[in-house]
Amino acid sequence: MLAIKAEGLGKKFDQTAAIQNLDLEIDKGTLAGLIGPDGAGKSTLLRLLVGLLRPTKGRIEVAGFDVAKKPFEVKARVGYMPQHFSLYGDLTVAENMKFFADLYNVKEQRFLERKKELLKFSALGPFEGRLARNLSGGMQKKLALACNLFHTPEILLLDEPTTGVDPVSRQELWRLLTELHEQGVTILMTTPYMDEAARCRRVGFINEGRLLAYDSPQNLTAGMKDEIAELSAPLAPSIKALKGLPGLKSVHPFGETVHIVFEAEEQGLEKIRQRLEVENIAVKSLKRIPPSFEDVFLALAQRETR
Ligand SMILES: Nc1ncnc2c1ncn2[C@@H]1O[C@H](COP(=O)(O)OP(=O)(O)OP(=O)(O)O)[C@@H](O)[C@H]1O
Ligand SMILES: [Mg+2]
Structure with missing residues (x-):
C-alpha cells in the first residue's frame, strides 16, 4: 500500500x-x-x-x-x-x-x-x-x-x-x-x-x-560505482592540482581531509598519487575508503549537472 x-x-x-x-x-x-x-x-x-x-x-x-x-x-x-x-x-x-x-x-x-x-x-x-x-x-x-x-x-x-x-x-x-x-x-x-x-x-x-x-541507505551506498579516496594534505593546493585529472569525478573538502571520487580502475589511486607528487603537494596520507552518504549525494548531483 x-x-x-x-x-x-x-x-x-x-x-x-x-x-x-x-x-x-x-x-x-x-x-x-x-x-x-x-x-x-x-x-x-x-x-x-x-x-x-x-x-x-x-x-x-x-x-x-x-x-x-x-x-x-x-x-x-x-x-x-x-x-x-x-x-x-x-x-x-x-x-x-x-x-x-x-x-x-x-x-x-x-x-x-x-x-x-x-x-x-x-x-x-x-x-x-x-x-x-x-x-x-x-x-x-x-x-x-x-x-x-x-x-x-x-x-x-x-x-x-x-x-x-x-x-x-x-x-x-x-x-x-x-x-x-x-x-x-x-x-x-x-x-x-x-x-x-x-x-x-x-x-x-x-x-x-x-x-x-x-x-534505502544501504542500496544508495552500494549503488555507488565510483571509488572514493581520502587525502590528507593541504586542502586548496590539492584540490587545484587534481582538477582535470582523467577519470576524476569530483574532489571536495571533507572536514580536514579531501574526498576524491574517481572511476574504478586498477591504477586510479596511483594516478592521483603521481599527480600530487608532480605538483609538489605534501601528502600525509592517501587511501581508499567506503563512500559516505555525502559522497553518494555529491556524485549523483554532479552526474545530473553533466
Ligand atoms: N512562495 C514562493 N515564491 C517564490 N519562490 C519560492 C516560493 N517558495 C519557494 N520558492 C523558491 O523555490 C525554490 C525551492 O524552495 P524551497 O523552500 O522548497 O527549498 P528548500 O529545499 O526547502 O530549502 P531550505 O533548505 O532553505 O529550506 C527556491 O528557489 C525558492 O526560492
Ligand atoms: Mg525548506
Whole structure:
C-alpha cells in the first residue's frame, strides 16, 4: 500500500522551477528522509503533498486520495509541521494544543484524553502553562509535533523537525519519531543533516527540484560505482592540482581531509598519487575508503549537472 504517490510533479514560481518532473512512491509505514541543499525544493514538495500549494503539473495521491480533488480527506489523515515556528508565542503549551485540536475538529472529550497522552509523550507536562515563546527551541519543536498528533494522523510530513535544536533535544525528537514509526505512522521528514538521513528506512535526494534517487541507505551506498579516496594534505593546493585529472569525478573538502571520487580502475589511486607528487603537494596520507552518504549525494548531483 502506498501512503504517498506523486507523478510527473512540477511546481513553478514565476521563473523558478522549484519542483521538476518528480515521481515519488512512499510505502505505508515508511520512515523516509528527504535531503538536499538550501533551495532544493524540500519545503515546496511537502507543501504540495499536504495541499497547501497547487502543482503546476502532475498529480498527487496521499493516503489513497487525490490531493487536488479530496483536500479534506487528505487533511484529516495528515499532520504537517512547517519548517519555521508554527505556534502561537503568546499562547501557553496547553492553549496551543487546544487551538490545533480545534483546527482538526477534535471533540472535547477526545482532546482531554489525547492531551494527557501527548503531554506525556512529549515530556511537556511540567510546562503545560508556559507561553510557547518562552520554551527552548527543542521544546518548541516537540510541541509543534505534538500539536499535529491530536487527530492521530496516518501520515506525518515534517519539515526539518530537528534543525536548530541542541543535540540532546535532537535525540529526544528522534525517540519520538521512532515511537511514531513503530506505531505504523508513515513519516516523511526533511533534514539538512546527512547522518540523520542515514537513520531513515528510505532516503530521497533532492537537488534543484529533481529527485535524484529514492532508496534505502544501504542500496544508495552500494549503488555507488565510483571509488572514493581520502587525502590528507593541504586542502586548496590539492584540490587545484587534481582538477582535470582523467577519470576524476569530483574532489571536495571533507572536514580536514579531501574526498576524491574517481572511476574504478586498477591504477586510479596511483594516478592521483603521481599527480600530487608532480605538483609538489605534501601528502600525509592517501587511501581508499567506503563512500559516505555525502559522497553518494555529491556524485549523483554532479552526474545530473553533466
Ligand atoms: N512562495 C514562493 N515564491 C517564490 N519562490 C519560492 C516560493 N517558495 C519557494 N520558492 C523558491 O523555490 C525554490 C525551492 O524552495 P524551497 O523552500 O522548497 O527549498 P528548500 O529545499 O526547502 O530549502 P531550505 O533548505 O532553505 O529550506 C527556491 O528557489 C525558492 O526560492
Ligand atoms: Mg525548506
